[in-house]
Amino acid sequence: MTELMPAEGVFSLIWLLIALPLAGAVILLCAGRRTNSWGPYLGVLTVSASAVLGWVMLWEMLQVSPEQRTVEQNLYSWLVVGDFQADMAFQLDQLSMVFVLLITTVGALIHVYSIGYMSHDRDRRKFFGYLNLFVAAMLILVLANNYLLLYVGWEGVGLASYLLIGFWQYKPSAAAAAKKAFVINRVGDVGLSLAIMLMFVTFGTVSFEGVFGSADEASQGTLNAIGLLLLLAAAGKSAQFPLQAWLLDAMEGPTPVSALIHAATMVTAGVYLITRSNAIFDIAELAATAVIVVGVITVFMGAIIGSAKDDIKKSLAGSTMSQIGYMVAAVGLGPIGYVFGIFHLLTHGVFKAGLFLGAGSVMHGMNDNVNMRRYGALRTVMFITFITFAAGWLSILGIPPFSGFWSKDEIIHAAFEQGVVVGVLLVIAAGITGFYMTRMFIMTFLGKARWEEGVHPHESPKVMTIPLIILALGSTFLGMALLFWGDIESWLEPVVGFESKPAALSTAATIAISLTVVIMGAIVAYVMYWRRPVPIEEPRGSWLTRAAREELYGNQVNDALVVKPTYVAARATAVLDAKVVDGVVNGSAAFVGALSTRLRRYQTGFVRSYALSMVGGAVLVVLALVLVRAS
Amino acid sequence: MNPANYVLLSAVLFSIGAVGVLVRRNAIVVFMSVELMLNAANLAFVAFARMNGNLDGQTVAFFVMVVAAAEVVVGLAIIVTIFRTRRSASIDEPNLLKY
Numbered sequence: 001m002t003e004l005m006p007a008e009g010v011f012s013l014i015w016l017l018i019a020l021p022l023a024g025a026v027i028l029l030c031a032g033r034r035t036n037s038w039g040p041y042l043g044v045l046t047v048s049a050s051a052v053l054g055w056v057m058l059w060e061m062l063q064v065s066p067e068q069r070t071v072e073q074n075l076y077s078w079l080v081v082g083d084f085q086a087d088m089a090f091q092l093d094q095l096s097m098v099f100v101l102l103i104t105t106v107g108a109l110i111h112v113y114s115i116g117y118m119s120h121d122r123d124r125r126k127f128f129g130y131l132n133l134f135v136a137a138m139l140i141l142v143l144a145n146n147y148l149l150l151y152v153g154w155e156g157v158g159l160a161s162y163l164l165i166g167f168w169q170y171k172p173s174a175a176a177a178a179k180k181a182f183v184i185n186r187v188g189d190v191g192l193s194l195a196i197m198l199m200f201v202t203f204g205t206v207s208f209e210g211v212f213g214s215a216d217e218a219s220q221g222t223l224n225a226i227g228l229l230l231l232l233a234a235a236g237k238s239a240q241f242p243l244q245a246w247l248l249d250a251m252e253g254p255t256p257v258s259a260l261i262h263a264a265t266m267v268t269a270g271v272y273l274i275t276r277s278n279a280i281f282d283i284a285e286l287a288a289t290a291v292i293v294v295g296v297i298t299v300f301m302g303a304i305i306g307s308a309k310d311d312i313k314k315s316l317a318g319s320t321m322s323q324i325g326y327m328v329a330a331v332g333l334g335p336i337g338y339v340f341g342i343f344h345l346l347t348h349g350v351f352k353a354g355l356f357l358g359a360g361s362v363m364h365g366m367n368d369n370v371n372m373r374r375y376g377a378l379r380t381v382m383f384i385t386f387i388t389f390a391a392g393w394l395s396i397l398g399i400p401p402f403s404g405f406w407s408k409d410e411i412i413h414a415a416f417e418q419g420v421v422v423g424v425l426l427v428i429a430a431g432i433t434g435f436y437m438t439r440m441f442i443m444t445f446l447g448k449a450r451w452e453e454g455v456h457p458h459e460s461p462k463v464m465t466i467p468l469i470i471l472a473l474g475s476t477f478l479g480m481a482l483l484f485w486g487d488i489e490s491w492l493e494p495v496v497g498f499e500s501k502p503a504a505l506s507t508a509a510t511i512a513i514s515l516t517v518v519i520m521g522a523i524v525a526y527v528m529y530w531r532r533p534v535p536i537e538e539p540r541g542s543w544l545t546r547a548a549r550e551e552l553y554g555n556q557v558n559d560a561l562v563v564k565p566t567y568v569a570a571r572a573t574a575v576l577d578a579k580v581v582d583g584v585v586n587g588s589a590a591f592v593g594a595l596s597t598r599l600r601r602y603q604t605g606f607v608r609s610y611a612l613s614m615v616g617g618a619v620l621v622v623l624a625l626v627l628v629r630a631s
Numbered sequence: 632m633n634p635a636n637y638v639l640l641s642a643v644l645f646s647i648g649a650v651g652v653l654v655r656r657n658a659i660v661v662f663m664s665v666e667l668m669l670n671a672a673n674l675a676f677v678a679f680a681r682m683n684g685n686l687d688g689q690t691v692a693f694f695v696m697v698v699a700a701a702e703v704v705v706g707l708a709i710i711v712t713i714f715r716t717r718r719s720a721s722i723d724e725p726n727l728l729k730y
Binding site for chain 2: 600601603604605606607608611612615
């Protein structure tokens with residue numbers, strides 16, 4: 001059993017991991033325009049310092065035995081209300097450690113890349129401030145030792161994501177996309193907050209230690225409810241079905257943002273949440289099954305959307321959805337899958353960041369055109385981007401020995417351990433992955449040039465290509481390094497548990513089948529997009545292509561199910577207010593007004609008529625008295 | 632003599648006064664009718680005091696006289712003022728205070 005170690009030595013600096021980028025964000029966002037010249041370098045510096053600190057901590061962590069690798073640092077008591085207590089406390093264990101390294105290292109590379117990519121933007125210090133804010137929030141998310149602090153990070157990354165998607169807010173499409181991402185994420189956040197409340201009601205605490213320690217005492221129904229709410233949260237943040245619609249629009253943001261937030265780190269927060277809550281999902285079978293179902297559905301949705309989009313970034317976004325679907329499905333499998341879900345998350349974080357930055361490099365050379373039908377033959381002019389993109393492409397396809405091969409193959413194998421259905425579905429989706437990524441690669445770099453007139457593609461500056469090269473090296477070797485040298489299974493095992501079951505398919509057979517299917521997908525793409533010329537105007541396509549271009553009608557479904565009914569309800573409420581509520585008020589006022597118009601006619605000004613009414617009244621009173629007396 | 636006759640007389644006087652107030656236009660006559668009603672009431676008070684054998688009614692009759700005197704003072708002053716400005720003592724003419 002793992003024990004919580006007090007934070008000593010270098011671990012007493014856990015807070016500094018977060019404080020550095022947070023300080024960077026505060027300085028850059030408060031100091032204003034005068035930081036435009038040196039601001040980007042400050043942004044890079046803070047994140048790089050965090051990354052270095054992270055690697056030192058990894059080194060320290062490797063020095064102690066696996067049972068002693070969970071370090072806790074309690075800064076102060078944050079909220080104490082009656083029985084409720086939440087500390088500003090961080091917990092660094094094997095799971096948080098790999099996340100810290102992914103976030104800070106990939107983050108630092110993307111910061112460096114952004115120096116080149118954003119060099120002409122007049123608000124670049126704001127961009128770097130937001131990026132730093134994002135890194136800080138994401139680190140809070142993965143380092144928190146209780147759900148409430150995790151929620152702070154969760155909202156923080158949501159805010160940073162909103163700000164960065166809408167970074168070019170003068171474009172109406174970017175502003176709308178930012179709003180959409182924020183609103184859809186809110187649906188997921190409601191799930192998370194309800195889950196936290198339910199945890200507090202059930203366990204009396206929201207700390208990881210307390211909740212997981214007594215998870216087996218709660219009823220199956222409660223745990224399933226918590227699990228499903230957490231799944232809702234994860235679906236919102238990780239763009240999983242049915243809350244997937246925001247991710248494709250989120251590509252309106254600058255490309256480094258897409259790489260860092262909407263590919264490598266933030267969108268994987270849902271996977272982290274589920275993996276972190278493994279003690280709950282291990283018991284809550286219904287919730288775990290729901291996780292697998294959601295993951296598998298999204299794998300296919302993302303892959304199909306990615307196959308039809310001509311916008312290189314949106315195609316990559318579909319691919320991100322699909323790959324995160326793999327991770328979600330893997331962590332839904334339980335202890336046989338957690339490790340591989342995280343493993344794939346790490347390799348995907350690196351190779352997808354590389355692919356996105358590659359796409360950004362291509363756009364940089366093509367005057368920000370994103371239409372792949374106007375690319376082609378770019379290998380001749382941007383060789384480094386071509387080679388690094390190829391590494392990412394082979395990695396996501398799962399061609400040995402590239403990173404993606406090891407992680408994706410392990411997930412598929414784990415799926416076969418659980419059952420044949422999920423395994424077969426994931427293999428088929430791998431085939432579609434082979435198709436759309438090869439399609440993208442061929443349309444962009446190979447074949448004939450279909451450039452627009454006046455576009456002169458050129459290689460990006462070194463500040464952009466060096467991060468690409470590092471990420472390409474990661475795409476190539478990280479899988480092997482983590483599996484053989486890093487021994488990811490036994491590294492994560494103390495936190496998430498690991499077990500292996502006899503699979504329906506042997507490892508060799510899994511590899512053979514998935515490789516065959518992937519290569520078949522790639523060959524289809526080769527035949528369709530290399531042997532035949534790519535038309536510049538998009539052809540009409542089959543019904544499936546048209547549906548995929550419309551993002552499988554996700555927006556239409558949202559419109560029909562949520563937006564329209566909300567509009568109708570709002571209009572109905574407005575009518576109700578104007579007609580009924582105002583009607584009662586105005587009506588009674590009008591009634592009293594009309595009545596008094598009539599009644600005031602009786603004020604004639606003639607004294608004698610008043611006297612007559614007085615006499616009449618007095619007679620009536622006397623008569624009434626007499627009658628009452630008499631009866 | 633039977634005190635009930637005084638009460639009857641009082642009722643007759645009161646009715647005459649009331650009709651006078653309602654039907655006459657001249658402010659002075661209306662005023663006199665009001666006085667008639669007040670004194671009809673006084674007569675009733677005194678008659679009832681006699682019938683019940685205590686002095687309460689007689690006491691109240693004095694109060695009514697005082698009130699009537701005060702009323703005459705104020706009322707006549709108003710009537711005289713109106714007469715001076717309008718050259719008329721009709722109570723139907725000052726009817727400006729209406730809807």
